[in-house]
Amino acid sequence: MGILSKPYFRGQAISKLDGKGRLRIPVKFREVLQQHYSDALMITILGNCLVAYPPEVWEERIERKVENFSPVDPQQRAFMRYFVSSAEECEFDNQGRILIPPLLRERAGLTQEVLLAGVLSSFEIWDRLAWDVQLKKASEQHEQMMEKMAAVGLRD
Numbered sequence: 001m002g003i004l005s006k007p008y009f010r011g012q013a014i015s016k017l018d019g020k021g022r023l024r025i026p027v028k029f030r031e032v033l034q035q036h037y038s039d040a041l042m043i044t045i046l047g048n049c050l051v052a053y054p055p056e057v058w059e060e061r062i063e064r065k066v067e068n069f070s071p072v073d074p075q076q077r078a079f080m081r082y083f084v085s086s087a088e089e090c091e092f093d094n095q096g097r098i099l100i101p102p103l104l105r106e107r108a109g110l111t112q113e114v115l116l117a118g119v120l121s122s123f124e125i126w127d128r129l130a131w132d133v134q135l136k137k138a139s140e141q142h143e144q145m146m147e148k149m150a151a152v153g154l155r156d
Contacts, residue, residue, distance in 0.1 A: 007036035009118030014128065016112050021105055022097040026116060029123055030096060041098060043125070044087040048134065050100070050108045050125040057121050058087070100125070 004010075013026035025033075025041075033039050037054035044051060053062070066084055069076040086107070090098040100110070113128040126134070138145065 006120075007032050008120040009123040010120070011118050013116045015114055015116060017100065017105070017110060017114060018097075021100050021102060022093070023100055023114065023125070024095070024097050025092075029116065029118065030092075039092055041090045042087050043090050043098075043100065043104060044083055045104060045107045046083070046124070048108065048126070048130050050104055050110070051119075051122050052090075052125060053122045055089070061121070062087075 009029050009032055011028060013028070015024055015026065017023050030039075033041070033054055037056050040055055041052045042055055042058035043053075062084070066080060069080060071077065086104065088101050088104060090100065092098055104110075108125065108127065109130055110125070110127045111129070115126045115128050115131040117124045117126065117131070
């Protein structure tokens, strides 16, 4: 599994969508799925990217909490409409690819080249150019980010 013990998605990888919207998941991410979870993904929209969860993580961290949301709370309903209703089950084909549904590709602005970014229990799927813009913004706010992280207890 590597030098770290937790089955997390770490690192970044560049990949390409084929003409049908299929994406080959990098080996290091696929191994986390195959060794610790079901060999499938739940994918939904999150801002300007898609986020992919192992099904077990999706059920435990999202669905178990959301199923207790109030049907009359406007913010909770909005979250369910935006995040939960966009979720799609994506299974791997025999060549190790997943099909990202057209609506999700459109909402995230995915073109052919994408960047996958591991964020521990999930990974994000970005259009490569949108990732570069996001990374530039984050770089420009580096000091503020570090101050905020220190304030919540993240230390070197």
